[in-house]
Amino acid sequence: MSSRQSSKRQASTRSCEFCRKRKVRCDAxxxxxxxxxxxxxxxxxxLSTPEARPTRAIVNHLRAENERMRTYIKQLEESATSQVTNRICAVAQINEPTQSDETPTAHIQEDRVSGSRESHNPPVETESLGNLNAPAPDVSPFLWTDEKGNLNVFGPSSALQSATRNHESDDPIALAHVQNGLLANAAISRQREHLLRDLTSLDGVPIDLAIHLFEIHWNRQHHSFLxxxxxxxxxxxxxxxxxxxxxxxNAIFACASKFSQRQDVLDDVGDLTTSGGRFFRRxxxxxxxxxxxxxxxxPTIVGLLLLGSTYNARGMTSKAWLLTGYALRMVFDVGLHLNHRITQENAMEVEMYRRVFWGAFICDKLQSLYLGRPVAIKLRDAHVSHEFNDKMEEDELWTPYVDPTLPLTERTHHHASTPRDVIHSxxxxxxxxxxxxxxxxxxxNFYVVGATAAHAFSSLQQMENELKQWETSLPACLQVDPLSGTVVTGRTAAPNLLILHITFNAVIILLHRPLTAGGHLKMESTxxxxxxxxxxDAANKITxxxxxxxxxxxxxxxxxxxxxxxxxxxTIHVRNAAAARGExxxxxxxxxxxxxxxxxxxVPNPGVSHPITIIKKLMLAKEVELIDHDLPEMRLPRSSAPGDNRISEVAATAETSDFQVPFSDLWTETAELTWDDWQEAYNDDVLFGFMDGQSSLLP
Structure with a gap:
């Protein structure tokens, strides 16, 4: 470098900040x-050191990368629309960022709900469904092609750039402090609940009636979805x-009223269907x-979800659909679908957010099954952790709520005859x-519009494996003998545990029945x-x-x-009874x-009359007679063996191993019913949308 160039550079470095900003000569x-x-x-x-200039190797690398991207974009433009998603998924997997490449922009800032979030990175947690082998996330909803064939992307850009799993683990010591704090807060809150009795009313409801309805809610409904x-x-x-x-x-009071025996909750003392009317109107x-x-x-989201579930149970499906729909969209509006990092400061709020989201997720799927309509919360949006840290209700001793206003003899009978069991909520x-x-x-895969038999059959084994893994991985405290209603540990199963296993067996039928001959997927092969x-087997266990x-x-x-x-x-029992041909x-x-x-x-759920009507019509079509008048009165001994009661003896003859399975070659050779008869019956007793006919408003 010449002396003249060196002097110019030194002069520039000796300029003061004021002269630099004004871009004038400084005499230094x-x-x-x-x-x-x-x-x-x-x-x-x-005095600052000059910034390092990029080396030739870096420049060459960037040029090569630019050329590769141009070539790839050209390939996308020339590809068919059906191939675009596969190509992008392949690139997303190859270029998946490592943990060290993460930047602060990968996290969404707090807006509507307090607490830091991880929108597309759910926490590491042990799940029993084999998520490690799950397919790559579906990015097709974020892609579209315009009239000129140009590919466009909308929605969160991280859906195409980052994996949906977060490899960061929480500090176990900090998590233990959070759990201990939540347990302490829950215990203190429970001790302070008696202060409600110092009030005269809650929104015009006498405090005695309000506490009564609260006790019913916390004792039964609460443990269904938390x-x-x-x-x-x-x-x-x-x-x-x-x-x-x-x-x-008022939503809690309205939903709990159907389980109350007090006349205060009835609009018409002689009509149980009027229970909770004042609260619904409020x-x-x-x-x-x-x-x-x-x-x-x-509070609005939770109230709407409670009302939606109760209106379904009352048979008012249109109102249930609308109110639940509002709640599900509010879930996204306030950001409950985003994962919140838990700290000691926000632990109670995050615990509530998680419970509300997953409760909404379950209500959404049940609504879809009842009415046969699309779900609102897709599985790809469920990135919220279901690791709940408040264990207060896990090991509580549960016993049914007994109204203190009942006669003393009746209250004594309830306490003496009902077991006290751990709730494991x-x-x-x-x-x-x-x-x-x-x-x-x-x-x-099986019920949405456009589902095909080939695609459903190809995914059958995967779904079956997930259900088997779910069942085998249940903790011992949740494993139940369906014949005796007891946990394998010897204790009587709590109500929410029996409901869990009833639902599981219903899901098995939900999975397998569409693929049987006459199912809505219309399998051509046997x-x-x-x-x-x-x-x-699942139907027998449900009963x-x-x-x-x-x-x-x-x-x-x-x-x-x-x-x-x-x-x-x-729907299974009717066909099995018809196939037995009077035996x-x-x-x-x-x-x-x-x-x-x-x-x-x-009685508490008037909407149940609709499925009863469907089954009785199916029995009439299949010429199956009801033998209700010959049924033995059944009460299962809690400590007896499964064979010690009459229903177990009767059910022993219903084992499918010795029964000619409907739709098998052996059965169909002698059957009088044709395949069309079975298909017609399936159209009458659908599993997906069996309540939808009640809410049709169009001629």
């Missing part, structure tokens, strides 16, 4: 240059916090006056979340008899589990979800018991 005098003295500025010199996080809600009722509202209170009034459907909040709910992730896949055998529930706890306070399992089982088998007995259970469920 110390302590202040002439320009700073003239303008009254502080003269500051910063939608209502008790410590936060009860705390905010006393403190007028943001997680409680008049709307949520909810409608608050939705209108407070504009709740346009102002999303956690948290673990049971976690397993229900995992089960409904498989339900979402079954709906997508389906192995094992599919129908699986359906028959036995329901009888156990009836014997131990009474169906008068059972949720509507049991009725779906019984309805699904009845003395246990199928007709199991059918009669299932219908009896459905009849008892219809």
């Amino acid at each position: 005098r110390k302590p202040s240059c002439a320009s700073c003295v003239r303008h009254g500025q502080e003269c500051i010199y910063i 939608l209502t996080y008790r410590p936060v809600i009860m705390r905010d009722i006393l403190q007028h916090g943001r997680f409680s509202s008049k709307f949520l209170l 909810c409608d009034e608050l939705m209108a006056s407070d504009n709740l459907l346009l102002t999303p909040s956690l 948290v673990t049971c709910f976690q397993q229900l979340c995992l089960l409904f992730k498989t339900v979402a896949k079954i709906i997508d 389906v192995p008899a094992s599919s129908w055998k699986r359906c028959s 036995h589990l329901s009888i156990s529930y009836r014997s131990i706890y009474s169906l008068r306070s059972a949720p509507y979800l049991i009725s779906y399992g019984l309805y699904v089982a009845c 003395c088998t246990g199928h007709a007995t199991l059918l009669a018991w299932s219908l009896r259970c459905l009849g008892e469920l219809s």
Whole structure:
């Protein structure tokens, strides 16, 4: 470098900051240059090293990468639309970023709900569904091709760039502190609940009636989906916090009223279907006056989901669909579908967010099954952790709620005859979340518009493996003998545990029945008899589990979800009874018991009358007679062996190993019914959308 060039560079480096910004010559005098003295500025010199220039290797690498991208884009433009997704998925897997490549922009900043989020990176957690072998995320919803054939991408860009699994693990010590803090808060909140009795009323409801309905809710409905996080809600009722509202209170009261025996909850003392009418009307009034459907909040979401489930149970499917739909869209609007990193400061809020999201996820899938309509929360959007950290309700000793206003003799009888069992509420709910992730896949592969027999049959084994893995990986405290209704550890199963297993067996039928001859997928080839055998075994277990529930706890306070399992089982029992051609088998007995259970469920859940009507019409078409008048009265001994009761003896004759499976070659050779007869019956007793006909408003 020449001396002249060196002097110019040194001069430029000696310029003060004021002269640099103004881009004027600096005389570099110390302590202040002439320009700073003239303008009254502080003269500051910063000696910085020159920035390193890119090497030739870096430039060549960038040029080569640019050329590869141009070639790849050209290939995309020339590819057919059906090949675009596959090409992009392949590139996303090859160029998957490592943990060290992550940048702060990979995380979405907090906006509507407090707490830091990981929108497309769910936490590491042990799942029993083999997620490590899960297929690559479907990015097709984020792609579209315009009229000129140009590829466009919309939605979160990270859906195409990053994996959906996060390899970061939480500090076990910090997590233990969070869990201990949540347990302490839950215990303190439970101790303070008695302060409610110091109030005279809650939104006009006498405090004695309000506490009565709360006790019913926490004792039964709450343990189905854990939608209502008790410590936060009860705390905010006393403190007028943001997680409680008049709307949520009345929604809880309305939904719990159907299980109350008090006349205070009835509009018409002689009509049980009027239970909770005042609370339903109050909810409608608050939705209108407070504009709740346009102002999303956690209490509104929970209240709408509770009401949607109850309206389904009452047979008001149109209102249930609309209110649940509002709640599901609010879930996305407030950001509950995004994972929240838990800390000691936000632990209670994050625990509530997780429970509400997964409760909404399950309600969404049940609504889809009941009405045969699309789901709102796709499986690819379910990145929220289902690791719940508040274990307060996990090891609680559970006993049915007994109204203190009942006569003393009746209350004493209830306490003496009902077992006290561990509820395992948290673990049971976690397993229900995992089960409904498989339900979402079954709906997508077997029941949505456009589902084909070939695609469904190809995914049958994968779905079957997931269900078997779910069942075999259940903790010992959740494994139940369907004949006796007891846990393998010897304890009596709690209600939520019996419901879990009834639902699991209904899902087995949901998976296998579409592929049998006459199913809506219309398989042309002969389906192995094992599919129908699986359906028959599952139907038998559903009936036995329901009888156990009836014997131990009474169906008068059972949720509507049991009725779906019984309805699904009845569709199998009817066909098995018809296939027996009048022989003395246990199928007709199991059918009669299932219908009896459905009849008892219809008392608190009037909507159950619709599936009962469907089954009775199917029986008439198949010429199956009801033998309800010959049924032995059944009460399952809690400590007896499975063979010590009459229903077990009768059911022994219904084992599918000695029964000619419907639709098998052996059975169809002598059957009087044609394939068309079975197809017509399947159209009458669909599993997906069996309640949809009630809400049609068009001529």
